[in-house]
Amino acid sequence: SQELEQSPQSLIVQxxxxxxxxxxxSKTLYGLYWYKQKYGxxxxxLMMLQKGGEEKSHEKITAKLxxxxxxSSLHITASQPSxxxxxxxxxxEYNFNKFYFGSGTKLNVKx
Amino acid sequence: xxxxxxxxxxxxxxxGEKVFLECVQDMDHENMFWYRQDPxxxxxxxxxSYDVKMKEKGDIPEGYSVSREKKERFSLILESASTNQTSxxxxxxxxxxDYSREAFxxxxxxxxxx
Numbered sequence: 001s002q003e004l005e006q007s008p009q010s011l012i013v014q015x016x017x018x019x020x021x022x023x024x025x026s027k028t029l030y031g032l033y034w035y036k037q038k039y040g041x042x043x044x045x046l047m048m049l050q051k052g053g054e055e056k057s058h059e060k061i062t063a064k065l066x067x068x069x070x071x072s073s074l075h076i077t078a079s080q081p082s083x084x085x086x087x088x089x090x091x092x093e094y095n096f097n098k099f100y101f102g103s104g105t106k107l108n109v110k111x
Numbered sequence: 112x113x114x115x116x117x118x119x120x121x122x123x124x125x126x127g128e129k130v131f132l133e134c135v136q137d138m139d140h141e142n143m144f145w146y147r148q149d150p151x152x153x154x155x156x157x158x159x160s161y162d163v164k165m166k167e168k169g170d171i172p173e174g175y176s177v178s179r180e181k182k183e184r185f186s187l188i189l190e191s192a193s194t195n196q197t198s199x200x201x202x203x204x205x206x207x208x209d210y211s212r213e214a215f216x217x218x219x220x221x222x223x224x225x
Contacts, residue, residue, distance in 0.1 A: 009151075031212060033213050033214070035216075040199075040219070040221070041218055041219060042115075042201060042216040042217050042218040042219050043201070043203075043214075043216040044216075045213045045214075045215065048213050088153070088154065090154075090214065092205075092212055092214075098144075098156065098159060098167075098169070099142075099144055099156070099159075099203065099205065099214050100156065101146075101153055101154040102153060103151065103152065103153030104153050104154075
């Protein structure tokens, strides 16, 4: 089965600072998805990456997928308290439609 | 607006009870999933279904069963609840095929077994 490793497990940053979260797969990825979860709630879809070298941005969040399609990074520029939450990377298996997730990165942004 | 709805936000049940968690989606998605989320362990797949009456075990199916009689509804059943099943349960749905298949999630059910 697909295994996704996220780092770091948790992060505390000062408001206004940049940060990066990494997601590494044990297999070549078919699709890589980034989600955000506010504490105690469901997951909100952020971005999907499918092509090697692909990069997408939404507001101050940028996600990249490396050329080999085994590693993705999520970068937040000028962090704000509203960015706080748990960020999870997910991947699906081409043949079986299963969805797997990394263990998540807990982000706190100090005002 | 896309919607996945879980029947309860919070649930408290007694050990040994049979527990039903219900999930309904209104997007005509083929795939539906049940996960549990525990601190330090992330989201772990319990079961998923790719069609009506079809189901596949995920990574941690023991102690659980599922039912999908209609396309829009996917139920998770705890046959005899135990305290180690206290957790946050998340339901999701997605499309099949070669296009964008992001999963849409419900708001979660926090189950406590006492």
